[in-house]
Amino acid sequence: MEDSTGVSTEPRPDPTRDAPAVAPVALLALGVGVPSLRLAARDVGAVWGAGGGKHAVALCDADEDTLTLAWAAAVDALRAAALRPEAVDGLWWGTSRPPFAEGPSHAFLATALGLPDDVGGALAAGSPHAGLEALFAAWDALAAGHCATALVVASDALVPGLGTAGEATTGAGAVAWLLGAGSAPANGSGPPARLVARSRGHMAVVDRYRGDGQVATGDVYDGRLFREEVFLPLVSRVGAQLATAPATPVGGWSVGDVDGKLAGAAARALGAALVSSAVTDQLGDTGAAASLLGALPALGEAGTVGIAGYGGGRASALLVEVARPVPGAAGGLAKLSGGRTVGYTEAAKARGQLVAMADPIPMGVPPASAAFVRGAVEMLSLEGARCTTCGTIATPPSIHPHCPGCGGVGRDIVHLARRGRVETFVVNQTMPPPFQAPLPLMVIDLEDGARVMLQGSPADAEDLRIGDAVTLHLRRYAVERHIPVYGYKALRAVDAGGDAGAGTGVGAGTGVGAGTSAAVTEGSTR
Amino acid sequence: MSWNKVAVVGAGLIKFGELFGQSYEQMAAGAFDAALGSVDKGMDKDAIDAVIVATQRGTLWGQEGIGGNTVPTAIGLAGVACTRVENACPSGSDAFRIGAMAVASGVHDVVLVIGVEKMRDKSTAEGLLARAASGHPVYNRGETAPVLFAPFATRHMHEFGTTPEMLASVAVKNHHNGCLDPYAHFQNEVTIEQVLASAPVCRPLRLLDCCPQTDGAAAMILTTPERAREFTDKPVFVAGFGVASDHPYLHEKSTFVGLPATTLASRRAFAMAGVGPGDMDMAEVHDCFTITEILDIEDLGFVEKGKGGPASLEGETALDGRIPVNPSGGLLAKGHPIGATGVAQLTECYWQLREEAEGRQVAIRRGFALQHNVGGRGSGVSVVNILTRDPA
Numbered sequence: 015m016e017d018s019t020g021v022s023t024e025p026r027p028d029p030t031r032d033a034p035a036v037a038p039v040a041l042l043a044l045g046v047g048v049p050s051l052r053l054a055a056r057d058v059g060a061v062w063g064a065g066g067g068k069h070a071v072a073l074c075d076a077d078e079d080t081l082t083l084a085w086a087a088a089v090d091a092l093r094a095a096a097l098r099p100e101a102v103d104g105l106w107w108g109t110s111r112p113p114f115a116e117g118p119s120h121a122f123l124a125t126a127l128g129l130p131d132d133v134g135g136a137l138a139a140g141s142p143h144a145g146l147e148a149l150f151a152a153w154d155a156l157a158a159g160h161c162a163t164a165l166v167v168a169s170d171a172l173v174p175g176l177g178t179a180g181e182a183t184t185g186a187g188a189v190a191w192l193l194g195a196g197s198a199p200a201n202g203s204g205p206p207a208r209l210v211a212r213s214r215g216h217m218a219v220v221d222r223y224r225g226d227g228q229v230a231t232g233d234v235y236d237g238r239l240f241r242e243e244v245f246l247p248l249v250s251r252v253g254a255q256l257a258t259a260p261a262t263p264v265g266g267w268s269v270g271d272v273d274g275k276l277a278g279a280a281a282r283a284l285g286a287a288l289v290s291s292a293v294t295d296q297l298g299d300t301g302a303a304a305s306l307l308g309a310l311p312a313l314g315e316a317g318t319v320g321i322a323g324y325g326g327g328r329a330s331a332l333l334v335e336v337a338r339p340v341p342g343a344a345g346g347l348a349k350l351s352g353g354r355t356v357g358y359t360e361a362a363k364a365r366g367q368l369v370a371m372a373d374p375i376p377m378g379v380p381p382a383s384a385a386f387v388r389g390a391v392e393m394l395s396l397e398g399a400r401c402t403t404c405g406t407i408a409t410p411p412s413i414h415p416h417c418p419g420c421g422g423v424g425r426d427i428v429h430l431a432r433r434g435r436v437e438t439f440v441v442n443q444t445m446p447p448p449f450q451a452p453l454p455l456m457v458i459d460l461e462d463g464a465r466v467m468l469q470g471s472p473a474d475a476e477d478l479r480i481g482d483a484v485t486l487h488l489r490r491y492a493v494e495r496h497i498p499v500y501g502y503k504a505l506r507a508v509d510a511g512g513d514a515g516a517g518t519g520v521g522a523g524t525g526v527g528a529g530t531s532a533a534v535t536e537g538s539t540r
Numbered sequence: 541m542s543w544n545k546v547a548v549v550g551a552g553l554i555k556f557g558e559l560f561g562q563s564y565e566q567m568a569a570g571a572f573d574a575a576l577g578s579v580d581k582g583m584d585k586d587a588i589d590a591v592i593v594a595t596q597r598g599t600l601w602g603q604e605g606i607g608g609n610t611v612p613t614a615i616g617l618a619g620v621a622c623t624r625v626e627n628a629c630p631s632g633s634d635a636f637r638i639g640a641m642a643v644a645s646g647v648h649d650v651v652l653v654i655g656v657e658k659m660r661d662k663s664t665a666e667g668l669l670a671r672a673a674s675g676h677p678v679y680n681r682g683e684t685a686p687v688l689f690a691p692f693a694t695r696h697m698h699e700f701g702t703t704p705e706m707l708a709s710v711a712v713k714n715h716h717n718g719c720l721d722p723y724a725h726f727q728n729e730v731t732i733e734q735v736l737a738s739a740p741v742c743r744p745l746r747l748l749d750c751c752p753q754t755d756g757a758a759a760m761i762l763t764t765p766e767r768a769r770e771f772t773d774k775p776v777f778v779a780g781f782g783v784a785s786d787h788p789y790l791h792e793k794s795t796f797v798g799l800p801a802t803t804l805a806s807r808r809a810f811a812m813a814g815v816g817p818g819d820m821d822m823a824e825v826h827d828c829f830t831i832t833e834i835l836d837i838e839d840l841g842f843v844e845k846g847k848g849g850p851a852s853l854e855g856e857t858a859l860d861g862r863i864p865v866n867p868s869g870g871l872l873a874k875g876h877p878i879g880a881t882g883v884a885q886l887t888e889c890y891w892q893l894r895e896e897a898e899g900r901q902v903a904i905r906r907g908f909a910l911q912h913n914v915g916g917r918g919s920g921v922s923v924v925n926i927l928t929r930d931p932a
Contacts, residue, residue: 379677389677409791413676418792438698438796440690441743442682446665452743453682457691457791467791469682475743480698491681501678533794 033213033255037157040194040205041334043097044313045090046346047083047169047188048297049074050473052353053361055182061358062177069274071185071298072353074171076364076450077489081113081500083188084169085126085488090349091165091190092127094342099128102192104161105135108148108168108302110231110325111224112139113490113498122500123167125394126488128429134161141222141326142170142270145302149191150330153209156195164193170301173365175230179237183274185298189307189346206340207313212332213255219244219327222272229367237273245276245324250283252331253322262318264333265289270304270323277308280322289319296350301325309334310350314343354473366493370447381497388412393501396432396486398464399425407464419532432486433507434460441475448492454478456504466502474506483507541814542779544931545644547768549775550579551887553758556725556875558660562755565614568593568656571757571880572615575652579761580772583650588761590621590648594635594655596628596878611654621648629826629915630783630923631655632758632882637781637923639762649767654759655884657877664753675789675917686742686750686829688790688918693744693831695796699846702834704744706849708735710830711748713858714866718873720859720900723884725754725875735830749830754875758884765931776893779815779908779928782808788920797846799832801922802839802914809924810841815908817841820863820926822892822902823910824885827870833857836912837865840924864902867892878915885911886925893929904929 052070059066074083084107092099105124112119120137134155138147145168152164169188174180194205221240224231235244249269266289271277274294281288290308293300300307305323312319313336322331362368379386392410399411406419409430416423439456442449454470456478468486470478484504491499552574554567562570576585593608608624625635632655639653675683696702712732718724730748738747761771768775784804787793794800810816817840825840827833834848842863843851851857857865868874868888871881889909891897907930914922 383677386677389679393678410676410679413789418787438691438695440687440694440745441740442684442687443740443742444686445682445684449682455682455687455691457793457796465791467679467789480694491678499678499681501681533800 029215030251030255033211036153036212038208038210039153039156040196041207041209041340042192042194042205043091043095043341044192044346045087045092045094045190045342046307046310046349047086047090047190048072048349048353049078049083049171049186050353051075051361051364052355053358054355057358058182066182067274069295069298070355071183072187072296073361073365074186076366077491077503078171079113079490079498080109080111080169080171080188081119081123081498082488082490083171083186084109084123084167084190087169087188087190088123088127088165088167090345091192091342094345095192097163097192100130102129102163102165103134104152104155104164105129105133106138106148106152106164106166107135108138108144108146110139110142110144110170110172110302112137122394125391126500128395129165135164141328142272142301142304143323143325143328143330144168145304145306146323146330149306149332150212150214152193153212156193159195162195166191166193168303168306170303172301173230173367175232176362176367178230178232179273180231180233183272183299185300187297187300187303187307189303189310191306204337206338207334207336210333210335211256212330213252214328214330215248215252216328217244217248221327222325241276241279245272246279246283248329249280249322249324249331252329253280253284253320256320256331256333262335264320265317266312267320267322268305268308268312270299270308270325272299272324274299284320284322286320293350310343310346312336313340314347315339372447381494381499390499396430396502398428398430400428401425405463407462409464409466421532430464430466431460431462434458434484434504436478436480436482436484437465438480439470439478441478448494456484458484458504468502468504470503471505478506542777542928542931543812544765544777544779544928546640546762546778547765547775548760548778548890548927549763549768549771550575550583550761551759551890552578553723553880553884553887554756555723556754556756556877556884559755560660564656564658565610567658567755567757568611568654569614571654571656571759572652575759575761580774581770583761583771585615585617587650588617588620588652589650590639590642591617591652591654592635592639592642593622593624594631594653594879594883595624595657596626596631597657597659611656627916627923628921629828629878630882630913630921631879632884633886633911633913633923633925634783634882636760636883636886636925637783640778640781643762643764650761650763652759652761653883654757655877655880655882656757657879658755659753659877660755684742686745689829689832690742690745691790692796692835696831696834696849697744699797700849702849704736705732706853707749707830707834708732709853710827710833711735711872713852714827714870714872717859717867717900718869720898721869721874724869724873725752726869726873745829745831751828751871751876754877756875756877756880756884758880758887760883760886760890774894774929776890776927776929777931779926780809780811780813781923781925782806782812783921783923784808786918786920788917790918793918797835798839799835799914799919799922801919802836802912802924805922805924806840806912809926813908813926813928815926819906819908820910821904821906821908822864822867822889823912824868824870824888825865825912826914827866827872828876828915830872832914833865833870836914837863840910840912859900859902867897867900867902882911882913882923885913886927889927893927
């Protein structure tokens with residue numbers, strides 16, 4: 015029945031009814047991205063005269079953000095699945111705050127990952143619920159048969175307000191799931207895990223909020239009000255709605271935790287252990303990544319795990335049946351520990367909240383120029399030009415119309431290898447803002463025979479050596495004229511078999527040895 | 541048999557330094573007046589029928605589009621043929637080469653080659669640091685000038701055992717020579733200990749491994765050997781020259797222990813002059829950083845590859861050494877006003893060959909002097925000029 019305006023006057027459906035059955039999809043592999051800094055909650059407390067607690071939160075260094083974390087997680091997931099980027103036909107990315115509030119965030123991530131030009135998917139944003147929204151959207155596309163292999167990335171690197179309660183709990187991190195179509199049961203012959211049930215609900219409330227132009231996200235509601243009237247009722251309801259009987263009982267719940275205490279209360283209401291605390295204790299609240307990232311411990315062993323998350327007035331839950339450890343789960347767990355602990359001042363600088371009043375020197379080529387656009391794209395996709403005559407890989411292509419090895423003009427554009435060794439380097443100590451000393455700059459022989467010169471990390475500056483193994487990581491070089499500038503940095507590999515992107519060497523070329531530029535000689539016609 | 545188709549009959553420069561009180565045009569006029577005034581038998585400036593201006597970085601003083609054409613008016617020669625040459629750090633030496641070719645071709649009779657550079661009108665950060673990152677707009681971020689040379693020091697140390705002390709010995713020698721050159725920016729001695737204790741700029745290079753940013757100007761007057769006798773009885777002749785390029789980006793380099801452009805340019809110059817490195821009585825070489833001079837003396841053939849460090853430490857390149865290098869104080873002490881640098885180096889060679897270099901005079905035996913610059917993106921261009929006082 016409808017009234018004259020078309021509004022239904024029927025009683026509203028029971029919000030606690032069982033969630034409808036859905037077509038399962040396969041979880042093939044996962045990857046994790048963690049930022050490089052840690053801040054002890056007690057150091058926050060010391061500044062603002064509060065206790066703070068014993069845990070630490072993860073935060074981005076000045077050259078990291080939600081995009082670089084998302085990239086790292088996705089690269090790990092592709093490697094764990096032994097899948098080439100070309101095989102992915104949809105990218106769904108959920109993050110509260112994309113690097114460009116309005117801009118090419120999804121295109122940047124897809125380009126940096128080497129995904130196909132026609133890759134589908136979408137960007138979900140606006141609240142910590144964005145990660146689950148991205149996941150559900152990918153699930154729908156897979157179930158509809160519009161997509162065969164979906165990459166779902168949930169990441170966040172929120173900036174808490176100085177002196178707010180959130181400062182001691184807000185962390186940063188990313189998780190990527192590779193999903194495949196197909197409903198085969200999760201047994202020895204099928205996928206390692208399946209997404210088997212899901213539910214969702216909403217409540218139009220303004221709890222966490224950040225307006226246009228504001229840097230920090232703030233809490234609008236009283237914490238107790240939020241806990242009792244919003245978070246616990248909604249999360250408990252969507253969790254309880256997952257009526258589809260899993261193959262095994264739910265062994266634990268991963269719940270995104272906005273203040274360090276809510277997740278435990280929600281898990282108790284849902285009647286199973288909280289598995290996500292192992293992640294939260296190490297990284298803090300990772301926002302849009304939190305509920306998916308928190309399931310990491312449960313995805314490393316057979317069983318069923320429930321996942322629930324809240325954000326922006328919406329809550330969602332899902333069940334994952336794990337037949338055997340999901341590839342990438344163990345490596346992801348190992349990545350959580352570590353990170354460089356910094357004090358409050360350095361953390362505020364890294365988050366961009368403590369800024370020198372001196373104007374940074376604008377670079378000669380502004381991000382709005384065509385020269386910059388050309389350069390940015392070939393950097394983001396790490397392109398080389400491989401000579402069809404002699405095989406030399408010249409980098410980057412835009413400045414090498416002719417082969418520097420043989421002078422040939424035929425070439426194929428290839429993606430460069432992501433691992434190499436230091437041929438020579440410097441540590442630059444004297445640069446204007448936005449550069450931060452000490453900045454290593456290295457000439458690197460990549461495994462495919464190409465050579466590049468890239469920035470390194472201050473953390474490697476002290477004892478960098480010729481011959482050191484390095485891997486290439488996407489980092490944010492600077493924010494210039496309000497535009498983030500991305501490129502690769504060479505970071506010293508932790509060990510020879512380290513986990514930084516080898517194997518995803520998208521279309522690595524057949525190298526012909528380092529330093530293949532022709533030496534200029536007396537016979538040269540140049 | 542040297543080329544010797546062009547003679548130098550006058551040369552002069554202004555005291556290099558932070559010349560905050562002088563305009564670009566005032567510096568140019570100062571150098572021109574000095575060069576014109578140096579002509580032994582005098583010269584009417586209207587005899588000059590072409591001016592080649594070397595200025596590398598108009599960008600440094602906010603005058604990117606100005607070209608070289610303020611110079612003729614500034615020196616009272618409005619109307620004269622005038623062209624600006626930009627070829628990176630060898631701009632001055634290439635302007636000299638082009639001036640010499642203009643005379644030798646018969647197109648011009650008397651050519652003024654003048655190098656002028658304003659390095660200090662903008663702050664260090666705003667000028668050189670931010671603008672040094674030429675080249676690719678994303679890849680080459682963070683590359684200030686020392687980044688283009690320090691990787692060679694890292695590798696030279698790695699392959700040949702070159703030490704920080706050896707690098708420092710270059711700065712010690714050139715600062716000593718600078719104390720004997722009234723035109724030098726710096727007039728103070730430094731010790732190896734002071735160099736090693738100076739602030740790290742771009743590891744492995746420290747502050748005193750680096751040349752300063754300097755304002756300056758230098759000028760030379762070239763003419764035919766026939767007309768030279770109108771102006772002087774002691775002309776110096778252009779024996780030969782060479783130019784060469786190399787891959788401009790560091791990651792394209794075929795070696796990190798040498799600068800191939802230097803080797804190529806010097807071979808061409810030696811062949812044109814009909815001489816070899818052993819015939820040189822002295823050399824003014826491009827020592828923008830200490831490591832650069834070590835690379836230079838190897839690449840030019842004065843010492844064996846890899847032996848540049850020990851040769852410097854042991855005094856082979858001192859004023860009384862086997863091959864005196866940078867008696868003027870070099871870029872490290874005299875300064876490096878880019879467009880003026882090459883012309884000033886050639887002026888030093890001119891004075892040395894005429895035995896007018898006073899306290900820093902080296903022994904002139906064979907009568908040849910070599911001048912060298914290398915620079916541009918990744919040392920991608922080098923120019924070598926050879927002068928002689930004996931028109932063999």
